Amino acid sequence: MGRNEDRPGAPIVIVGAYGAVGRVAAHTLTSWYPERVIVAGRDPARAREMVLSGGAARAIRVDVTDPGDIARMLDERPAVVVMCVERGNAAVARACLERGVHHVDISATAAILNEIAELDSLAVRHAATALLSVGVAPGLSNVLARHCVEALPSARSVDIDLLLGMGGAHGDDSVRWxxxxxxxxxxxxxxxxxxxxxxxxxxxxVHPFPFSDQYTIRDKLGLPATTRMCFDSAAATSLLFALRSARFFEAARRLRAERLITSLFSRLHFGSRRFVVQARAADAHGAAVSSTVTGLGTARATGVVTALAVRRLLTGDAAPGVRHLDELVPVGQFIDELHEYGMTVHHDPPPQDDRFGPRITTPDDPANRP
Known part of the structure; x- marks a missing residue:
């Protein structure tokens, strides 16, 4: 187990804690571990606001692209560093693991996760854990996919389908991604x-999209996998993917207008806050199983899942090395915790025991109707 489990008072540092995801993770962890959460980022004023709102004990200024700042952050002797930004992730992970500090990363970019995955032997050598695929997708999607494959050992493929609500808060990094x-x-x-x-x-x-979970599933479960997505507004989905097919966004990137488009997207709050993440496994004979999580607010759900994962790390529930969320704890145990935070789990067909949540899904379930 990680060497930090014997230091129960060690700080929990959250980089980017004043973003949509980090704020939820910080407040949730502070409710469990008062006086331990430190918020870190480039904006001291926003970090201090988190402290004043009761979402953290202290704030420190950290630019994760500056090795000196990373070193000073680790001089706090944290038990775990949580990265809620996509900036210098692999460098931060390496610095943490070299000091035997756990690292949690919410990135959905496969290239970033691959860089961190290469640090596995370093993590093992220093008895620390780097935890990846933490959030909705990747994260819950990996957990649901593993459950489906465990329930259907003859599975030959996995599909992940994700619906994102356009209402509510959107994390800047998520929109940019x-x-x-x-x-x-x-x-x-x-x-x-x-x-x-x-x-x-x-x-x-639903349209194919390069979430990292599909690549991790192929690597860890040895099955072809595809992740597709849509938005709660069918019209918005059709428009955005039509623009993608027309290479509108590619042209915007060439014209260096991506920042403007990202800013406009961040201000769009029409539609609902609901999300759906669904995994389906099928075999060559037509047998299939699916598992689904529904809830309100992908940023909120990602923050909650991140906090739950950190709590697991702090109790020693992870072997040293680079791990993904579905490798951290038994699927059923993790799913049980989701109900406490407004997320609902559905399985089709229902499992034969109670390890995987409520037996409430059937093909003609009214909730499946438009």
Missing amino acids: VVANLAAGNAPGRADRIRVRLRGFGVRT
Whole structure:
């Protein structure tokens, strides 16, 4: 187990804690660990506001692109550092692991996770854990995919379907990531869009998108996997992916207008706050199982999942090395905790025991109707 489990009073540092995700993670962790949470970032005023709001014990200024700042942050002797930004992630992870400090990263970018994955032997050598795929997708999607494959050992493929509500708060990094990947277009050879039934929204069109979970599932579970997404507004989904096909976002990137588009997206709050993340595993004979989590607010859900993962690390529930959320704890135990935070889990067909939540999904369930 990680060497930090024997230092129960050690700080919990959250980088980017004043963002949409980090704020939820900080407040949740502070409710469990008063006086231990330190918020860190480049904006001291926003960090201090977190302290005044009761979301942290202290604030420190940290620019994660500055090695000196990273060193000073680690001089606080934290038990864990949580990265809620996509900036210098691999460098921060390396610095943490070299000091035997746990590292949690909410990034959804496969290239970043691959860089951190290369630090596995370093983490093992220093008895620390780097935890990746923490959030909704990746994160809950990985957990649900593993459950489906465990429930259907004959599975030959996995599909992840994600519906994101356009209402509510959007994290700046999350919006920036979506816009950047719309600009990247649909890579040759990538799976096409399909029509699927999403709980509470009926049949919707979902489009391939480069969330890292599909690559992790292929690597860890040895099965081909594809992640697709849509928004709660069918019209907005059609428009945005039509613009992607027309290379509008690619042109905007060439014209250096991505920042403007990201700013506009960040201010869009029409639609609902609901999200759906669904995993489906199927075999060659037509047998299939699916598991779904529904809830309100992807940023809030990501912050809650991050806090739950940190709590698991602090209790020693992780072997040293680079791990993903579905490798941290048994699937059923983690899913049980989600109900306490307004998220609901559905399985089809229902499991034969109570380890995986309520037995409430059937093919003609009214919640599956438009």
